[in-house]
Amino acid sequence: MPWRETTDPYRIWLSEIILQQTRVAQGLPYYLAFTEQYPTVFDLANAEEEQVLKLWQGLGYYSRARNLHTTAKYIANDLHGVFPASYKELLKLKGVGDYTASAIASICYDEVVPVVDGNVYRVLSRYFNISTPINSTEGIKEFKKVAIEVMEQEEPATYNQAIMEFGALQCKPQNPYCIVCPLNDSCESLQKGTVTSLPVKLKKLKVKKRYFNYLIFLVDNKHTVIRQRIGKGIWQNLYEFPLIESDNEVKLEYVEEHEILKESMSASSRNVTVYEEEFKIHKLSHQHLYTRFYIIRTNKSPKLDDSCQMIPIDKIKEYPVPVLLGNFIDSFFKV
DNA sequence: AACGCGGGGGG
DNA sequence: CCCCCAGCGTT
Numbered sequence: 231m232p233w234r235e236t237t238d239p240y241r242i243w244l245s246e247i248i249l250q251q252t253r254v255a256q257g258l259p260y261y262l263a264f265t266e267q268y269p270t271v272f273d274l275a276n277a278e279e280e281q282v283l284k285l286w287q288g289l290g291y292y293s294r295a296r297n298l299h300t301t302a303k304y305i306a307n308d309l310h311g312v313f314p315a316s317y318k319e320l321l322k323l324k325g326v327g328d329y330t331a332s333a334i335a336s337i338c339y340d341e342v343v344p345v346v347d348g349n350v351y352r353v354l355s356r357y358f359n360i361s362t363p364i365n366s367t368e369g370i371k372e373f374k375k376v377a378i379e380v381m382e383q384e385e386p387a388t389y390n391q392a393i394m395e396f397g398a399l400q401c402k403p404q405n406p407y408c409i410v411c412p413l414n415d416s417c418e419s420l421q422k423g424t425v426t427s428l429p430v431k432l433k434k435l436k437v438k439k440r441y442f443n444y445l446i447f448l449v450d451n452k453h454t455v456i457r458q459r460i461g462k463g464i465w466q467n468l469y470e471f472p473l474i475e476s477d478n479e480v481k482l483e484y485v486e487e488h489e490i491l492k493e494s495m496s497a498s499s500r501n502v503t504v505y506e507e508e509f510k511i512h513k514l515s516h517q518h519l520y521t522r523f524y525i526i527r528t529n530k531s532p533k534l535d536d537s538c539q540m541i542p543i544d545k546i547k548e549y550p551v552p553v554l555l556g557n558f559i560d561s562f563f564k565v
Numbered sequence: 566a567a568c569g570c571g572g573g574g575g576g
Numbered sequence: 577c578c579c580c581c582a583g584c585g586t587t
Contacts, residue, residue, distance in 0.1 A: 249581090325584070326584085404579085
């Protein structure tokens with residue numbers, strides 16, 4: 231892995247942000263793209279947020295990209311490009327929490343601070359047979375304490391990366407091959423037969439259903455309308471098409487009668503069709519989006535509020551969009 | 566202390 | 577269908 235070949239704090243920081251809640255296989259191409267496009271923290275700081283989000287497109291948890299950019303500007307402009315060099319100071323950076331601060335401090339500055347990520351929770355909970363839920367306040371404190379106690383003092387960078395890799399390759403979530411594990415003679419959960427039930431994690435959230443009705447304007451077959459998502463919620467600062475969200479499935483008439491469409495132009499000057507009757511169900515970890523796309527062909531410029539902008543269709547790929555819309559754009563516009 | 570936040574991959 | 581992933585910020 232390329233981030234194992236450097237101790238440049240910029241690259242270690244970048245790799246750790248990308249890898250938060252993200253598998254190495256998914257994050258690696260993004261790491262390569264970011265280091266290519268932005269070789270230094272100054273290059274990243276000088277970019278527009280929209281460009282950063284575009285390069286981040288598809289990786290999810292977009293607050294990571296926004297915080298990444300904010301922190302890059304802070305380090306480039308206020309700290310003159312010099313990263314904080316301790317766990318305590320790193321922790322103050324936006325988007326850098328306990329795990330990431332420990333990772334950077336140990337890998338770049340040889341500080342003896344343990345990383346406690348999903349892998350480490352699993353290894354420690356099994357080896358010491360600890361059933362405290364890893365996502366409870368108590369569990370977080372308990373595992374951090376244990377991690378500090380058992381941490382090797384000599385090579386913190388190697389130790390931290392090793393215990394994570396041990397969790398990823400040997401002490402795997404499913405079907406760990408304990409018979410060949412080098413720790414099997416002292417692993418408490420293996421002795422007690424609790425390996426498959428550890429680590430303990432508290433309840434999962436209920437998934438919410440939402441209905442997204444996207445309006446795809448085709449003005450003279452050359453322009454379309456998009457707007458940026460603002461405020462709270464999913465996909466903050468990414469772009470999307472004008473959206474009618476509803477509590478339930480709606481019919482074509484509902485969309486045609488909706489004020490967004492009614493006020494945009496007269497019914498006689500447009501033609502509304504459904505792209506695909508079948509819902510496109512986009513699954514996020516906490517909500518399912520039942521999505522339909524409505525194609526609105528017209529020769530007149532629609533009157534929409536100031537948050538919307540009309541753009542040439544051949545420029546649509548320059549805007550950061552969620553995967554759901556990226557897939558639609560690929561299949562519908564074929565650009 | 567609980568919740569919101571993406572998307573992909575494996576069993 | 578489920579769970580998990582080199583977690584963090586907000587409420």
